[in-house]
Ligand SMILES: Nc1ncnc2c1ncn2[C@@H]1O[C@H](COP(=O)(O)OP(=O)(O)O)[C@@H](O)[C@H]1O
């Protein structure tokens with residue numbers, strides 16, 4: 196369920212887009228006449244790609260953004276509202292996601308939501324869509340699926356294959372390019388064989404090929420990739436043979452899905468034995484994965500680890516595996532249709548279970564390793580990596596639920612993932628896994644003790660005292676049986692938080708102090724930090740600023756000592772808040788600014804919103820009323836769109852109310868409203884940049900990295916020439932290529948970088964040279 200911003204939509208498409216002007220117009224019109232449009236059609240026909248393009252082209256019509264929820268890897272319809280919340284960049288750690296809570300949140304948004312690949316979730320999707328359409332008037336939904344939802348208000352646009360030349364057409368190559376399938380073939384062929392062009396010599400063969408493949412984009416891509424080893428004529432001959440066998444008895448043509456099937460079969464047959472095995476095994480991944488995962492999960496005696504890279508490269512060359520360049524390294528994935536094919540092969544070979552087990556083991560290891568390094572300098576990278584692996588972790592957890600064996604793997608995985616769910620705003624999802632896993636595996640054990648503590652921690656995050664109470668009771672009992680275990684006492688932090696929610700702060704302090712004393716030197720650093728945070732809050736509520744400061748300072752020092760960031764931002768926020776209450780404005784502001792600076796990379800929306808509010812109070816106390824109102828406005832938007840409401844922190848709302856009343860009074864209603872409104876248009880990043888300046892170094896290298904990663908060597912050459920102000924014709928002459936090829940290169944560069952003009956390319960090149 197990759198989160199794709201509007202820019203991401205362009206970058207995610209590493210290959211160029213062909214044609215579809217008519218469909219794009221229909222989508223635009225369809226979505227203005229009705230609020231839900233579903234693109235239907237067989238696998239591989241180009242629904243997803245068309246939706247991406249349409250979303251990108253319509254992005255300006257949606258002031259609150261365009262969001263992409265990839266649902267192919269989601270097996271459990273119950274997780275749908277959470278998935279959509281995540282796709283819409285909401286990182287609320289408190290709300291339990293249902294269709295209703297999601298609708299509440301999206302009520303005012305004028306946004307486009309793309310639900311990609313929902314055919315296996317028709318019921319849950321229909322329910323969610325019905326609620327969203329009724330309650331969120333500004334929201335439009337674009338879906339892709341083999342089947343429509345058939346709900347009220349849904350419009351359906353069947354996506355047909357790309358245009359192919361008619362049977363008897365004999366015409367020059369230039370004419371053939373009028374047909375979209377030909378253009379797609381030519382483009383993908385040029386990626387396989389540099390400088391490939393449709394010309395008068397190969398034109399007839401290419402035209403017949405595209406017809407043979409019914410213009411189905413995926414089939415065309417697979418065929419074009421094999422030009423690496425075959426000439427167009429050879430390719431045509433072989434495909435013809437293959438299809439003739441299939442068509443006999445089928446009255447001269449195949450239904451579309453069979454055409455695709457046949458061309459996938461054919462690609463499969465062209466693979467080496469190792470490639471076939473790898474294709475089948477990689478289908479076990481629910482989403483993209485890195486080389487290490489592929490090696491660990493897919494290698495065995497039949498497919499030795501040393502041969503995996505060769506097989507993987509072969510599959511990339513054949514357009515079976517897609518390689519995505521990411522900041523964190525290359526990732527590999529299969530298109531859904533290709534993945535399903537591999538899965539069938541794996542199933543037929545009787546290897547599915549074994550592979551699922553290896554897949555599970557790998558993600559348990561991944562999660563535990565992440566957890567081991569979590570409280571340290573790699574935290575930010577780990578959080579980003581976790582998001583790339585969510586779909587795979589989900590698949591692994593599903594497997595744990597399906598086979599209740601083997602030393603509590605599911606409980607271990609969930610426990611290790613607790614904070615990763617939380618920082619990603621996936622608290623709801625994490626809770627639902629804990630609930631099912633704890634039901635599934637009830638035997639008393641250390642993994643269970645840990646999982647219970649983590650489960651109650653997440654339940655309490657969402658103010659669900661009732662659930663927490665049951666879990667805590669069991670924890671208390673287990674603590675007696677497992678008394679000598681260090682983890683047996685983790686639940687005490689939760690016990691204290693439960694007391695805090697019942698306003699029993701003195702009791703909470705006793706429990707927390709006992710915990711801190713016991714775990715002073717243990718390696719339960721997350722729990723220790725959490726205890727210190729809560730101690731700070733308790734003292735603060737009880738009016739003991741000095742003790743609050745002392746605990747938050749201890750927490751910050753612990754984080755700094757270990758190079759940790761996330762919890763440190765919470766400590767900094769707390770310190771700023773405590774300093775503000777002590778009347779030490781300068782110090783308060785200094786702490787909050789540090790918090791902001793760290794948050795702009797970490798993006799914990801809850802902490803960020805707290806920080807903006809506290810900044811607003813500091814501004815109010817130092818007679819910067821205008822700024823105070825603006826900051827409150829920015830905090831309001833952040834809470835509404837991406838974080839949870841302030842009412843989650845009852846002890847803070849009082850300050851917020853009091854301060855805003857005071858600012859209102861000093862500015863007067865009208866000025867206050869104006870400043871507040873101005874603030875509502877500012878994102879957290881913008882506020883941070885206003886106060887702290889641009890994080891210049893990082894931005895520049897990001898862009899450079901992007902260009903280097905995404906552009907081929909030839910494209911980089913072309914980009915250089917564009918930057919020198921050359922026309923396509925001049926570029927063609929300089930590089931001794933055809934003008935058409937030069938145009939294609941420029942088109943690719945624009946698409947890959949998400950640019951719309953040559954001057955943007957020039958600016959990027961110039962920046963890179965600095
Ligand atoms: N109009 C197009 N231009 C370029 N490539 C396309 C186009 N339509 C589809 N493709 C490519 O064909 C393949 C299958 O398309 P996809 O959108 O994944 O199909 P679907 O979602 O219908 O299964 C992808 O590799 C995609 O990039």
Ligand SMILES: [Mg+2]
Nearest residue numbers: 242243312339
């Ligand atoms: Mg698709």
